Amino acid sequence: MNDKIITGNPAHAAGAAALDTLVRPAIRALSAYHVPDATGLIKLDAMENPYSLPEELREPWLSALREQALNRYPDPQASLLRTTLRATMGIPAGMGLVLGNGSDELIQMLALALGGPGRTLLSVEPGFVMYRMIATVAGLDYLGVPLRAEDFALDLDATLAAIEEHQPALTFLAYPNNPTGNLFAADSIARIIEASPGLVVVDEAYAPFTDHSFLSRLGDWPNLLVLRTVSKMGLAGLRLGYLAGPPEWIEEIDKTRLPYNINVLTQASAVFALRHAEVFDAQTRLIRAERERLAKALAAMDGMQVYPSEANFILLRLPDGTAGPVFMGLKAQGVLIKNLDGAHPRLRDCLRVTVGTADENQAFLEALAKAV
Numbered sequence: 001m002n003d004k005i006i007t008g009n010p011a012h013a014a015g016a017a018a019l020d021t022l023v024r025p026a027i028r029a030l031s032a033y034h035v036p037d038a039t040g041l042i043k044l045d046a047m048e049n050p051y052s053l054p055e056e057l058r059e060p061w062l063s064a065l066r067e068q069a070l071n072r073y074p075d076p077q078a079s080l081l082r083t084t085l086r087a088t089m090g091i092p093a094g095m096g097l098v099l100g101n102g103s104d105e106l107i108q109m110l111a112l113a114l115g116g117p118g119r120t121l122l123s124v125e126p127g128f129v130m131y132r133m134i135a136t137v138a139g140l141d142y143l144g145v146p147l148r149a150e151d152f153a154l155d156l157d158a159t160l161a162a163i164e165e166h167q168p169a170l171t172f173l174a175y176p177n178n179p180t181g182n183l184f185a186a187d188s189i190a191r192i193i194e195a196s197p198g199l200v201v202v203d204e205a206y207a208p209f210t211d212h213s214f215l216s217r218l219g220d221w222p223n224l225l226v227l228r229t230v231s232k233m234g235l236a237g238l239r240l241g242y243l244a245g246p247p248e249w250i251e252e253i254d255k256t257r258l259p260y261n262i263n264v265l266t267q268a269s270a271v272f273a274l275r276h277a278e279v280f281d282a283q284t285r286l287i288r289a290e291r292e293r294l295a296k297a298l299a300a301m302d303g304m305q306v307y308p309s310e311a312n313f314i315l316l317r318l319p320d321g322t323a324g325p326v327f328m329g330l331k332a333q334g335v336l337i338k339n340l341d342g343a344h345p346r347l348r349d350c351l352r353v354t355v356g357t358a359d360e361n362q363a364f365l366e367a368l369a370k371a372v
């Protein structure tokens with residue numbers, strides 16, 4: 001993924017010309033999604049749950065894995081896992097459910113099912129970067145409607161006007177939003193669903209950290225789907241996302257799914273984890289409490305603007321021109337967060353920190369006090 005073309009060698013130069021003619025221009029223009037090396041650092045950059053599986057659950061988990069037949073293909077429907085998810089996550093009866101290798105794969109499946117020349121994928125910005133990336137790869141036009149500058153709320157008039165003009169096949173709204181952490185007004189989302197000629201996907205990747213959801217409203221509109229993941233609740237390593245909505249839509253989207261996309265170890269591990277959901281609920285409560293403590297401590301610092309968050313991260317705005325140096329200063333002290341300065345015009349001077357354990361958050365606060 002990180003191989004560089006060596007220039008100066010004629011064989012490589014010919015290779016580069018072939019790249020230009022053979023690789024689609026939209027792909028040539030992309031940069032691969034970059035994941036920074038976090039070796040040896042306190043990792044507060046990727047919205048991971050900082051807690052691992054409790055010691056007393058490790059043996060029973062390994063026993064469940066030991067029973068899996070690695071020589072056989074996985075259950076293509078992941079039936080047991082889907083039944084367990086339906087019960088644990090409260091997916092309304094009568095709604096369809098399809099699983100993905102992470103919710104990223106489900107975004108891709110949606111784009112493949114509804115994409116095509118001249119079709120538009122709409123989202124809001126600053127938002128989750130994979131919407132644009134996947135739209136580009138799948139050959140859809142991408143449109144990002146700016147959020148309000150002062151509070152990252154939906155600009156309802158601008159969004160409705162963009163829907164009217166571009167008639168998007170697909171609209172994605174992250175609820176809460178990444179990287180801003182806020183919840184959009186539910187009645188604005190309802191207006192967007194009603195005005196949309198295409199599907200509206202409410203992406204609830206951060207559902208464990210908020211009391212608000214559109215899951216129970218599935219079926220209220222024929223074009224609403226809800227996307228979820230187990231990544232942020234503490235199972236990012238499993239790669240499992242799920243998409244729920246009207247069965248006739250889910251059936252079509254399921255046709256773009258590769259047959260065995262959820263491997264046996266993920267199916268078994270996720271069923272095991274969901275049967276112990278109370279463990280993850282307890283960890284989530286700790287993270288929510290730490291979020292409030294961290295937000296208070298940050299708000300007490302000079303010149304720091306702290307945006308309200310319903311997710312497991314906090315967006316900060318620093319004094320003019322200091323985000324880059326502060327980010328580097330934190331890294332030099334062994335703390336990795338996310339520098340968003342330069343990622344979008346509305347994110348100037350912004351940093352994003354994932355809520356970690358109490359100790360990690362304390363280390364971050366102390367390093368920050370030295371770095372500013």
Ligand SMILES: *Cc1c(COP(=O)(O)O)cnc(C)c1O
Nearest residue numbers: 102103104128174178205229231
């Ligand atoms: C993290 C994130 C995802 C991706 O989750 P995976 O299931 O790990 O692929 C999707 N949407 C949003 C808004 C996210 O922040």
